[in-house]
Amino acid sequence: MSEGLIFDIQHYAVHDGPGIRTLVFLKGCPLECLWCCNPESQGFEPELSHNRLRCRSCFSCVETCPHGAVQAGEAGPLFDRAVCRTCASPLCVDACPQSALALAGTRMSADQVMKRVSLDKAFYQNSGGGVTISGGEPFAQPDFLEELLTRSRDLGIHTAVETCGLVDPRVLMRCEPLVDLFLFDLKIVDRERHERMTGATNGMILDNLRTLAAKRPDGITVRVPLVPGCTDGEENLQALGAFLVSLGIRRVELMPYHALGTDKYAALGRPYPLEGTRTPASATIEACRSLLSAFGLAIEVGGE
Numbered sequence: 001m002s003e004g005l006i007f008d009i010q011h012y013a014v015h016d017g018p019g020i021r022t023l024v025f026l027k028g029c030p031l032e033c034l035w036c037c038n039p040e041s042q043g044f045e046p047e048l049s050h051n052r053l054r055c056r057s058c059f060s061c062v063e064t065c066p067h068g069a070v071q072a073g074e075a076g077p078l079f080d081r082a083v084c085r086t087c088a089s090p091l092c093v094d095a096c097p098q099s100a101l102a103l104a105g106t107r108m109s110a111d112q113v114m115k116r117v118s119l120d121k122a123f124y125q126n127s128g129g130g131v132t133i134s135g136g137e138p139f140a141q142p143d144f145l146e147e148l149l150t151r152s153r154d155l156g157i158h159t160a161v162e163t164c165g166l167v168d169p170r171v172l173m174r175c176e177p178l179v180d181l182f183l184f185d186l187k188i189v190d191r192e193r194h195e196r197m198t199g200a201t202n203g204m205i206l207d208n209l210r211t212l213a214a215k216r217p218d219g220i221t222v223r224v225p226l227v228p229g230c231t232d233g234e235e236n237l238q239a240l241g242a243f244l245v246s247l248g249i250r251r252v253e254l255m256p257y258h259a260l261g262t263d264k265y266a267a268l269g270r271p272y273p274l275e276g277t278r279t280p281a282s283a284t285i286e287a288c289r290s291l292l293s294a295f296g297l298a299i300e301v302g303g304e
Contacts (some may be wrong), residue, residue, distance in 0.1 A: 004144030006108045007040055007136070009116050012123070015180055015303060017160035019129025022120050024113060026087055026145065027105045029137040030166045032199040033187070034273040035227045037261030041136040046105035048084040048092070049267040052076060064095040081269045104268070110147045117148075118155065130158025130180070138173070139167040149178035162223070165205035172208055180221045184209055184252075187231050189239035197230050206243070213247035217237035220249055225300070226280050226288055227257040241295035252292055255302040256280050 008025040016023055028044035029036075040047060055076050062070045062077060069083035070092065093101045117131050124130050131152050138145045138161050145161070152159050161175075162183040175274050186209065187202075188194040194202040212220055222244060226232045244252065265272040280288075289299045 001146045002147050003042070003107055003109050003303045004113070004148075005046070005105050006113065007038075007105050011116075011120055013132070016132040016134065016162065016183065017130065019127035020120070020123040021129045021132045021160070022117050023238070024117065024131060024133045026133065026135045026138045026141050028140045029135055029164065030140060030200060031164050033225075034197055035257055035277075037258065038136075039261060039264050039268055039270060040104035043085075043105075044140070045085065046103045047268055048079065048081075048087075049102045049104050049264075050077070050079065050269070051100045051102070051267055054098045054121070056098050056100075058097060060095040061092040061101060064092045066091060072298065079269060090300060099231070108291060110144065110151060114149060114151050114155075117152065117157065121155070121157065124157055128158070130160065131172070132160040132162065132183070134162040134183075135164075137164050137166065139171055140161055142168075142171045142175070146175050146178065147223075149175060153178050157168060165202075165208045166200055167204070167208055169204070169208055169211060173211070176212070176215070180219065183223055184212070184220050185223045186240060186244075187225055188236055189243055190236065193236075209249075210247060212216060213249050217248040217250070221251040221253055222249055223253045223255055224292075225255045225257060226285060227274075228277055228280055228284075230274075230282060232280065232284065232288060234291065237291050241292045244297060245295050250296070250298050251300075252297045253300045253302050254285065254292075256285055256289060 005027040007027040012022040013021045013023045027041055029042050032042055057076045058299040059072045061075060062072050067083050069077045069088055090103060093103055133148060149159050158180050160181040161179050161184055164185045188197060191201050224240060256279055262272050285301060293299050
């Protein structure tokens with residue numbers, strides 16, 4: 001039985017696959033997208049999160065830290081994040097009386113995860129739902145992902161996996177028969193622009209989508225983030241539309257940018273890369289929808 005690093009499990013979700021679903025978020029991602037709304041999903045180890053609104057500057061964390069990585073500052077505790085990243089001890093978290101500290105990332109066995117997933121089986125059966133494994137990047141924990149998918153399949157639970165596509169193709173195809181629906185994030189077609197915006201080139205991503213589409217184009221929904229100044233340009237959307245049509249993929253979900261993750265960056269002691277960026281206006285979203293619809297694609301907008 002394998003063990004994985006989880007940063008959240010959400011029940012009764014309705015926007016990440018058909019029906020009512022349980023979302024299992026695996027921690028760790030090979031991309032660092034500028035617009036990522038879950039920065040706690042990126043690292044491959046537990047991370048300390050500090051909620052400044054809850055903190056009352058009692059400095060229990062200063063007294064408890066076994067490494068001297070927390071100091072008392074005028075505006076509250078100051079954390080040496082480099083030390084905290086190598087520690088991941090729950091001592092300071094447990095000592096905080098206001099619950100202002102938390103560890104983003106928990107080691108869980110497949111048994112523990114499947115116990116949570118199985119609790120909702122009646123909802124899956126009544127709604128056509130199932131489990132969606134997201135991240136981070138689920139395929140970055142391949143053995144754990146494969147076990148969760150296998151056990152879900154054995155229980156008759158519909159499976160969906162959300163992936164950024166930057167995956168070892170051998171791992172992808174090993175797990176492919178266990179996945180009922182791929183939610184494939186596709187951001188930018190141009191190689192250099194993709195690297196500037198996400199920290200990695202997209203050659204493997206595009207190749208993996210080609211491979212999946214050649215086998216099962218109807219089992220893929222492509223998710224396109226609409227991020228002002230990053231992904232929403234006409235040139236990029238035209239290239240995306242043409243590429244998807246060439247693969248025989250028809251289902252596309254537009255995911256309008258939002259800044260709901262801003263506070264998470266502050267809690268992790270990180271600057272927010274897109275400070276000041278606003279959610280696209282309804283007219284902009286509709287223009288993007290129309291542009292892609294002209295390719296014959298079936299377009300939905302996330303959250304609708």
